[in-house]
Amino acid sequence: MNYAASSEQCLSRILAGLDLSFLSQRDLKLFTNRLNSHFHELFTRYVDVYGHQFDCYYHLSQLVLSLAMGLKNRKADLKRLDRARSHDDKLWHQQENQVGMACYVDLKGPTLTELQAKIPYFKSLGLTYLHLMPLYASPEGDSDGGYAVSDYRKVNPVLGNMKELEALSKALRDAGINLVLDFVFNHTSDEHRWAKAALTGDENYQNYYYLFDDRTIPDQYEQSLREIFPQVRRGSFTWNETMQKWVWTTFNSFQWDLNYSNPAVFNAITEEMLFLANIG
Incomplete structure (x- = not known):
């Protein structure tokens, strides 16, 4: 396949079929320029993974x-x-002069507002980025330290809220420090809205996860899968009584593995990342 020619034709057809009138003229020009620069790489990789599926386009x-x-x-x-960084030779996180710190908000803050008050201290250390461990809404008790995400668009209320996260991000940028968030994309909590929809029998959302009617395939996987928390439970699959299916749960029974063989999952998680990127 001539990927170069195919990607150009595909992009032309996609843009012809989409209504992008919600973009300003300036943003539309910027968006199409970026697509022309990067769509070939996206197309090649997307088609490599999903090209065999009838609804890939x-x-x-x-x-x-x-x-x-x-x-x-x-x-x-x-x-x-974004415009200022577009002139850099390297993406900022690839630059050798970056100095970072990773921390949990509750251990360093213990809230987002209190963490913001520590920016002068971070500045004195010479930090150029602050990496916060998972701070999203998660079920109390079954949170796995924040890694069982029930909503990527909400902050754990113990730590603060999205407005406070956005304020922290802006204050850090003003101090010359980038904000990095630990993004959990392998799985969601079983209380995430996608999982809740799957529990109602919605097949679209059941396809967001790895579900099996019997043990045939799970047993084959179990022969080589490494158990993450063997002291807590054995195996990487959990029987769900409501759906009458086995769920792939690599970490804990309440953390359902996302099914990236489904392009809808890739797109959905991209939207969650874009939401957080727009927080700053």
């Missing part, structure tokens, strides 16, 4: 739409930062 088209919506929702100061 549809999902790729929806992904482009999601990317456009992400640009629309990006605030002006972040767009200015």
Whole structure:
């Protein structure tokens, strides 16, 4: 396959079929320029993974739409930062002069507001980025230290809220420090809205996870899968009584592995990442 020619034709058809009138003329020009620069790489990798599926083109088209919506929702100061960084030879996180710190908000804050008050201290250390461990909404008791995410768009209320996270991000940027969030994309909590929809019998959302009617395939996987928490439970699959199915749960029974063989999952998790990127 001539991927170069195919990607150009595919992009032309996608743009012809999408209504991007929600973008300003300036953003539309920026978006199409970026697509022209990067779509070939996206197309090649997307088709490598999903090209055998009958609806690959549809999902790729929806992904482009999601990317456009992400640009629309990006605030002006972040767009200015994007433009400034576009002239750099390397992406900022690939630069050898970066100095970072990783921490849990509750151990360093213990809230987002109190963490913001420590920016002068971070500045004195010479930090250029602050990496926060998972701070998203998660079920009390079954949170796995924040790694069982029930909502990527909400902060654990013990730590603060999204407005406070956005304020922290801006204050860090003003101090010359980038904010990095630990993003959990292998699995969600069984209380995430996708999992809840799957529990109601919605097949679209059941396909967001790895579900099995019997032990045939899980038993084959179990021969080589490494148990993550063998002191807590054995095996990597959990029987769900409501769905009458086995769920792939690599870490804990309440953390359902996402099914990335489904392009809808890739697109959905991309939208969650874009939301967080637009927080700053």
